[in-house]
Amino acid sequence: MDLLEYQGKRLLAGRGIEIPRGEVADTPEAxxxxxxxxxxxxxxxxxxxxxxxxxxxxxxxxxxxxEAAERASEILGMDIRGHTVRSVWIEEASAIKREYYASVTxxxxxxxxxxxxxxxxxxxxxxxxATQPGALVRRHIDPLIGFQPHDARWLAYHAGIDAxxxxxxxxxxxxxxxxxxxxxxxxxxxxPLVLTEDGRVVALDAKVTxxxxxxxxxxxxxxxxxxxxxxxxxxxxxxxGVTYVxxxxxxxxxxxxxxxVMSTLDVVALAGGRPANFLDAGGGSKADEVVTALEVLxxxxxVKVLLINIFGGITRCDEVAEGLLTALDRLGATLPIVVRxxxxxxxxxxxxxxxxxxxxxxxxxxxxxxxxxxxxLAKEVA
Amino acid sequence: xxxxxxxxxxxxVQGITGREGAFHATRxxxxxxxxxxxxxxxxxxxxxxxxPVFNGVEDAVEATGANTAMVFVPPAFAADAILEALDSxxxxxxxITEGIPAHDMLRVYTHLQRSGKTLIGPNCPGxxxxxxxxxxxxxxxxxxxxxVGLVSRSGTLTYQISKELALxxxxxxxxxxxxxxxxxxxxxxxxxxxxxxxxxxxxxVMVGEIGGSEEENAAEFIAANMSTPVVGYVAxxxxxxxxxxxxAGAIITGSSGTAQAKKEALEAKGVxxxxxxxxxxxxxxxxxxx
Numbered sequence: 001m002d003l004l005e006y007q008g009k010r011l012l013a014g015r016g017i018e019i020p021r022g023e024v025a026d027t028p029e030a031x032x033x034x035x036x037x038x039x040x041x042x043x044x045x046x047x048x049x050x051x052x053x054x055x056x057x058x059x060x061x062x063x064x065x066x067e068a069a070e071r072a073s074e075i076l077g078m079d080i081r082g083h084t085v086r087s088v089w090i091e092e093a094s095a096i097k098r099e100y101y102a103s104v105t106x107x108x109x110x111x112x113x114x115x116x117x118x119x120x121x122x123x124x125x126x127x128x129x130a131t132q133p134g135a136l137v138r139r140h141i142d143p144l145i146g147f148q149p150h151d152a153r154w155l156a157y158h159a160g161i162d163a164x165x166x167x168x169x170x171x172x173x174x175x176x177x178x179x180x181x182x183x184x185x186x187x188x189x190x191x192p193l194v195l196t197e198d199g200r201v202v203a204l205d206a207k208v209t210x211x212x213x214x215x216x217x218x219x220x221x222x223x224x225x226x227x228x229x230x231x232x233x234x235x236x237x238x239x240x241g242v243t244y245v246x247x248x249x250x251x252x253x254x255x256x257x258x259x260x261v262m263s264t265l266d267v268v269a270l271a272g273g274r275p276a277n278f279l280d281a282g283g284g285s286k287a288d289e290v291v292t293a294l295e296v297l298x299x300x301x302x303v304k305v306l307l308i309n310i311f312g313g314i315t316r317c318d319e320v321a322e323g324l325l326t327a328l329d330r331l332g333a334t335l336p337i338v339v340r341x342x343x344x345x346x347x348x349x350x351x352x353x354x355x356x357x358x359x360x361x362x363x364x365x366x367x368x369x370x371x372x373x374x375x376x377l378a379k380e381v382a
Numbered sequence: 383x384x385x386x387x388x389x390x391x392x393x394x395v396q397g398i399t400g401r402e403g404a405f406h407a408t409r410x411x412x413x414x415x416x417x418x419x420x421x422x423x424x425x426x427x428x429x430x431x432x433x434p435v436f437n438g439v440e441d442a443v444e445a446t447g448a449n450t451a452m453v454f455v456p457p458a459f460a461a462d463a464i465l466e467a468l469d470s471x472x473x474x475x476x477x478i479t480e481g482i483p484a485h486d487m488l489r490v491y492t493h494l495q496r497s498g499k500t501l502i503g504p505n506c507p508g509x510x511x512x513x514x515x516x517x518x519x520x521x522x523x524x525x526x527x528x529x530v531g532l533v534s535r536s537g538t539l540t541y542q543i544s545k546e547l548a549l550x551x552x553x554x555x556x557x558x559x560x561x562x563x564x565x566x567x568x569x570x571x572x573x574x575x576x577x578x579x580x581x582x583x584x585x586x587v588m589v590g591e592i593g594g595s596e597e598e599n600a601a602e603f604i605a606a607n608m609s610t611p612v613v614g615y616v617a618x619x620x621x622x623x624x625x626x627x628x629x630a631g632a633i634i635t636g637s638s639g640t641a642q643a644k645k646e647a648l649e650a651k652g653v654x655x656x657x658x659x660x661x662x663x664x665x666x667x668x669x670x671x672x
Binding site: 106109126184211217255257258259265267312367 | 457458481483484485489491520523524535536542565589594599617618619620621626627628629630631636641658660
């Protein structure tokens with residue numbers, strides 16, 4: 001789960017990292033009121049779960065409350081690479097002397113937490129890493145020992161942090177690592193971390209990504225609430241607990257197991273078709289779960305043909321077949337449906353479909369033949 | 383022959399009194415695995431279909447000589463269960479549980495490295511040496527004894543590729559599902575090394591997917607260390623960046639972790655990569671000259 005900037009900042013502020021004073025607003029009027037309360041110059045920042053807001057025009061300076069309202073009305077509703085801006089964060093403008101970069105991430109390759117620090121901040125860190133590799137210092141941490149003060153000092157001195165900021169940066173790195181662990185985060189990033197004209201070290205931005213597997217053990221995050229996807233099918237799938245990713249083709253795909261579903265997408269593409277989605281009904285799919293999955297798929301008007309590819313292990317093919325019949329009965333779908341059932345109770349599953357399924361349902365023996373058939377049918381429909 | 387799991391495997395099932403634990407412990411036993419003990423704290427003295435239950439792994443090992451543990455414990459408690467097994471005399475731990483928080487696995491992995499033991503999973507279908515023994519949740523009817531090793535990040539794709547091999551009359555020495563999480567106990571490299579050392583494995587099929595850099599690392603390892611031929615498969619060419627494709631580990635981040643990059647890394651080291659499960663089986667048959 002990616003948090004919005006202000007949500008991440010509040011979590012860091014609660015742990016003692018200084019952030020500029022600010023308020024969240026979802027109307028221009030609220031933005032004006034926030035700017036009045038803060039006083040002086042403010043920055044109006046789009047709150048979206050994607051980077052590159054600045055370049056897209058999602059961050060603007062305002063000299064007065066009236067101007068803050070004006071900037072907010074420009075930014076609210078804006079589309080930033082597929083994300084609609086629904087709120088802005090109004091914060092006091094900081095007098096910046098230097099900009100740094102600090103983060104703690106989950107390094108998959110090393111299977112260790114990785115702390116990174118740079119005296120070059122405020123810009124795309126991947127660009128910094130590519131063009132000035134020496135400017136980004138990296139240190140892996142043993143998770144059983146934890147982040148030690150000497151790790152922080154090593155990072156600060158090697159990154160070339162200004163002398164007057166060293167103490168503040170060292171303290172913030174420690175807090176950042178503690179936040180990473182205690183929040184079950186996959187990423188905690190401050191960019192830029194700034195040294196102000198009056199010598200304070202302040203987090204001007206925050207990006208926090210929480211491990212979805214750990215959200216249940218963090219009541220403080222439940223208050224933040226789930227940020228539902230923009231896409232209507234993805235939203236519906238999330239609300240019903242179905243693993244679904246929308247793609248832009250016309251062959252709807254339902255399978256069991258992430259690997260098999262990904263492979264099905266690829267085989268459909270190899271057969272010359274375009275997958276409309278990724279939908280994993282999961283292990284042990286019962287009839288009800290199949291019905292739910294099909295409801296999500298059939299709500300997408302772009303889907304011309306359905307391909308159901310099941311390899312039963314824990315999942316039982318007869319239950320999948322029953323679920324399909326129930327769904328068709330309830331939803332009355334008439335589009336062509338190609339079904340491939342293999343594994344546990346495959347014969348029973350095929351028998352159920354042969355005896356009771358309507359004419360728009362066809363059964364194929366293999367994954368490859370099923371994919372080819374679905375692609376042919378999609379072309380006929382289109 | 384086989385790797386990891388064989389006739390000498392003596393299994394203790396952690397979480398055996400749960401619905402899934404009881405079901406699969408019984409099925410593993412029916413396949414021929416020596417399932418000698420179960421563990422559920424507070425339920426010592428009970429039994430599940432004749433398998434005695436203990437309060438802890440250490441007690442179970444002491445009483446039965448178990449050398450392998452299977453973890454069927456819910457995600458919030460699974461890391462603790464793995465650590466308990468690692469701190470007992472058990473040598474191999476197979477964790478089926480899905481959804482263990484990544485930070486828990488970071489700590490477990492670091493401890494695992496110091497223990498010198500073997501962990502398969504989590505979030506995996508387990509291990510099967512067809513005709514001999516199985517530890518996990520694999521649908522056993524899909525597999526047949528043979529001389530091809532299979533290592534995979536995906537459960538259902540393991541079944542699919544084994545089925546394609548079966549259609550061509552090719553069986554397996556051992557099939558290992560290493561799991562689809564960002565941090566798993568054994569990497570492709572760990573398992574490839576075991577297959578290389580196994581005189582009864584003539585070829586290894588490696589089934590990868592998007593996310594991380596395990597396949598790229600495996601390509602380097604194969605070029606430097608393997609004389610046994612390897613045939614590859616990578617799922618997820620149609621996956622868009624930034625979207626998690628089911629598995630917690632299957633996500634393309636930035637420009638890294640794409641299926642295309644993984645396929646190219648493998649091919650650059652001389653590993654033939656099939657573009658579909660059917661094609662993989664065809665290549666295996668060709669390489670074996672069968």
